[in-house]
Amino acid sequence: MTIELSPIDRAKFVAARRAADFVEDGMRVGLGTGSTAAWLVRCLGEMVRDHGLRIKGVPTSARTAELARDMGINVISLDEARWLDLTIDGADEFDDELNLIKGGGGALLQEKIVATASDQMIVIADAAKEVEHLGAFPLPCEVIPFGWRTTQALIEETLVAMDVMGRASSLRMNGDKPYITDEGNYIVDLHLNRIGNARQLAMVLNQMPGVVENGLFIDICDVVVIGHSDGRVELRDINEGTATEEKIDFAETDNLFSDLGD
Structure with missing residues (x-):
């Protein structure tokens, strides 16, 4: 067959x-x-x-x-x-x-x-x-569940100073519940459309309390x-x-x- x-x-x-x-x-x-x-x-x-x-x-x-x-x-x-x-x-x-x-x-x-x-x-x-520029695919950020809304707000506020085209974010869901990673964390997806300086963004994201890791592999x-x-x-x-x-x-x-x- x-x-x-x-x-x-x-x-x-x-x-x-x-x-x-x-x-x-x-x-x-x-x-x-x-x-x-x-x-x-x-x-x-x-x-x-x-x-x-x-x-x-x-x-x-x-x-x-x-x-x-x-x-x-x-x-x-x-x-x-x-x-x-x-x-x-x-x-x-x-x-x-x-x-x-x-x-x-x-x-x-x-x-x-x-x-x-x-x-x-x-x-x-x-x-x-x-792609010519990273960012059309949503950028995942793994965050700890405690205070995730505060972490999400901090990320969105920080994105204002970053070289990106979009600043919206969303909590990744699994049906009607948050998606849970193998490490027991949440994922906030960043809808950036275009990332101008991926190296800078990766460093800034990982300096935020509550952010465990981001999906930029530099x-x-x-x-x-x-x-x-x-x-x-x-x-x-x-x-x-x-x-x-x-x-x-x-x-x-x-x-x-x-x-x-x-």
Whole structure:
């Protein structure tokens, strides 16, 4: 049986498939959260199952940990690993300097901790995630529940002095209740439209009492792997200053896609 993927899923899959080639036997690997990162976990699971790859995976969320275990990957904590060879994760936006907005899946805190505890971070994304300026995607800020309305008001007041186009914010919801992160916090999404100085904004946000972390990943990503629906992948290495393009050929078979109902 063959499973037909949508164009966007094909793009995500080929990016994940190519990024999996960076993983070598014996590595400690950070496993990202989100739909694109889930393809990566499936690809690595296939390599573990069918090719004997031996890795230790450090997940960035409870749902990634569950998927990784289901795929047969040896899951350990960051405290056990202490330091990682590589982290592979998705992004909600990236610019030409490989700065990112992450946190659409609600795991930005663990994602940033894991990424910064790695020798290298590789981002996998479809081409639609590339932007000239960050900010069209809402910027998540993880905040503690205590006094969150005050924290939200302080954020909005501070945004007046920032180089952004919008200053509205909203509490992320899960039905009729606030969304709760794996760390028991809330997320306030900032609707900025365009961020002129992402580095400055990231520093200012994290200085506010009540803000645990923000979704701006500055100078953390080393390589981005961009997938296209026709099987092309672009690799951009910010450290080497290189950009290359390849073509990924694959068969959409039950072997990899049998768990898509999860």
